[in-house]
Amino acid sequence: MAQTARRTRGVTIIDVAKQAGVSPMTVSRVINADPGVRDQTRERVNEAIRALNYKPNMMARSLVTSREIRIGVIYSNPSAAFMSDFLGGVFEEASARAAQLILLKGKDGKAPTPEAIEGLIASGVGGILLAPPLGEVPLVRQVLRAANLPVAVVGGTAPDAISVGIDNRRAAYDMTRHLIELGHRRLGFILGNPDQSASAERLSGFQEAVREAGTVDAQIAQGDFSYASGLVAGEQLLDASAPPTAIFASNDDMAAAVVSVAHRRHLDVPADLTVTGFDDTTAAVTLWPPLTTIRQPVLELAAEALQLLIREMRAGTVAPAGEERSRVLQHVLVERQSTGRPARS
C-alpha cells in the first residue's frame, strides 16, 4: 500500500539551497534564468531541483513581484467549441503566471451589457481580454476605451489594443486554392456576418484565389454565421441554373446547414457536392460527413493574447508605441471527408 505522503510538506527554495550547498538567492537566480550564475553552480542547483521535485510557489513569487494581476475575460458564446479551447489556453497561461481571472459572459450569444462591463472594471481588474467577436462590438470597445485599461482582443483588428489572430485572408485563399486544385470550376461562397471584419477578409482571400485561377466561376451568397442563414444561402446557391460543384462556407455552422440542404435534395456529399467550412468547431466532426475546414490554433491564440496583455500590465504604460502589439499565428487546413473531385469536369 503506497503510503503517499498526505502532508504536502512543500519543498521550498531553502530545501533546494541546502541540498545544493548554495544560498536561496542563487537558487532563485537559476530558476529565473539569471545569467549571473556559474555553469557549474547552475548545474548543481538544477540537479537538486530535480532530486527534490521542487516546484516554485507561484503565490509567494507573485506576492513579492507583481503586486497582483487581475484580468477580466469577456466572452459571449460564439462557438462553444471555440470557447472551450479558448478558456483552456487562457487558464493555462493565467495559472502559469499566477494571474487571477474574472470571467464575464454575455447571455444568448450577445455581448454583456455596458453596466456589467463597468461592474467588472469597478471590481478592480487591471486589464481586459476580449474573446471574439467582442473585440469588434463598438459598444464594448467604447466602454473599455473610457476606462483606459490595457485591452487584448483575439480574432479581430484593434486600433488601440493588443490583437492576436490568424490571417483570415490567407486561410480563405488556401482553402479556395485547395478546391480549385481538386478540379472544381464552379465555386459557391457563403459570406459571414458583415459586422465582423473576418467576413470581409475571408471573402477577399476567396476572390483573390478565384481571380488568380482565371477560368473559375464564382457565386456569392450572404450569410451571418448562423445555421439558419446557411440554410437560406445554400438553397440560393443550389437553385442557380449552373449550381456550384463546391461550396465554401465562412464557418462550420453554415457549412453544416449546406450539408443538410444537400441531403434534402438527395445530393451526396462529397460525390455530388463538395462542402467546406471554417473554424474547425465540433460541428465539423459531429456531422456526417466530417467537414474539411480551417483550424485556428485557438489555445495558442488565447495564451499569446494573455501573455501580451500581462506584459503590458506589468510595464505599466499602455502603449510601448507601435511595438509588438499584434501577432498573427498560423492556421491549418484540415482535410476530412466533405471534399472530393467534382463529378465531371
Place this chain on the structure above:
Amino acid sequence: MAQTARRTRGVTIIDVAKQAGVSPMTVSRVINADPGVRDQTRERVNEAIRALNYKPNMMARSLVTSREIRIGVIYSNPSAAFMSDFLGGVFEEASARAAQLILLKGKDGKAPTPEAIEGLIASGVGGILLAPPLGEVPLVRQVLRAANLPVAVVGGTAPDAISVGIDNRRAAYDMTRHLIELGHRRLGFILGNPDQSASAERLSGFQEAVREAGTVDAQIAQGDFSYASGLVAGEQLLDASAPPTAIFASNDDMAAAVVSVAHRRHLDVPADLTVTGFDDTTAAVTLWPPLTTIRQPVLELAAEALQLLIREMRAGTVAPAGEERSRVLQHVLVERQSTGRPARS
C-alpha cells in the same frame, strides 16, 4: 479625462484597518466572518472596505493558510459546449480559492494515456478533478486509485471519490412525462453509450414514466451518444410499422441526427414528429428547429465538485467517512420548438 491610476497601488488590509481605526487583525476577522467581532466594529470595517474598494490578495492569503493547492483537471472532449461551461465553473472557483489548475486533455475524445496521467500526478498535484465521462473509464480510475489522491468526478457515480451530478433518472422521467402530457402515445427512445451509467439511468427514468402512464407504447433503439449512431437509431425507429410520434434521444447529438433523418423523409419537426434531446449543448440551438432538452447546471456542477475537492484536500484525510461526498444538483427542462402535440391521437 479620467486619469485612471495606472499604479495598481494595491489597497491592503492595513489601509482598511487605518481607515476603520482598528487593527489589521480585526479586518481579517471581518473578512473571514469570524464571529468574535462586535457588530458595530464589523460595520465600520465593512464600510471602510467598500469605501476603499478593497479586494483581499489571494496570493498572500493562501501563502499563509494552505501551503499550496494544485489540482489536476482531466478531460477529454465529450461536448465542447459542456466543456466550455465546465471550465468556466472550475476556473471561477479555482481563482476564488487561489487554487492552481493543471489541465490534461485527452485527444480525439479519448481519455489521456495512463502515462500522461501519471505524469500529471508526478508533477505534484494534490487532487484530481475528472470531467465526464472520465469518471467511469476503468483505466483512469485505476491509475488514480494507485496514486491514492483525493478525486472528484462530475456526472458519474464513484465509489471512492467525491461525485457531483444531476439525477439522470428523474430528468428522463420528467421529459417522458412531458411528452406524454403533450398527448404522445407511441414513444421512441434512443439509448446512450452503455459504458456510461447515465445511459442506464436515463432509460430507467423513461421506462418508469411509460409504465406509470399505462397505455403508452415504447420502442427502444441502441445508440452510443454519437451523431452517426443517432442516424442509424432514428432510421430504425421510423421504419417500424407503427412509428413513434415522439423520439426522446439520450443526448442532443443523437437528437440532431434524428431531426436530420426526419427531414430526409420529408417529415416536419414538430408537426409530424416530436424530437427531444438531453444536455442542452450548442447543437440544441444551432439546429432548426431548436431542441427541447434537459439542461444540466454544468457551471455549478463543476464549481461544486472543485469546492468539495478542495475541502477534502485541506482536511488532509481522504475520507471523512460517508459524509457529504456526493451531491445532486437540479436539472431544468428547457422547452423549445422541437416538441408539439401529435398530428392525430
Place this chain on the structure above:
DNA sequence: GCCCCTCCCGGTAACGTTACCATCTTCGTA
C-alpha cells in the same frame, strides 16, 4: 468590593519568494 470568566481586540511571527545592496573572488593590467 473583589475575583474570575467571557468577549473583543491587538501584537508578533511566520508563509516562500525576490529586490537590493554588500561582500568575496578572480582576473587583467599598469
Place this chain on the structure above:
DNA sequence: TACGAAGATGGTAACGTTACCGGGAGGGGC
C-alpha cells in the same frame, strides 16, 4: 605586485495575509 573592475554569491528586508497568544474591558457571583 598591487589595484580596480567585473563576475559570482550571500544577507536582509520586504510583499499582504493569517495563526497564535496575550491583555484590557465589562459583567456576574460571592
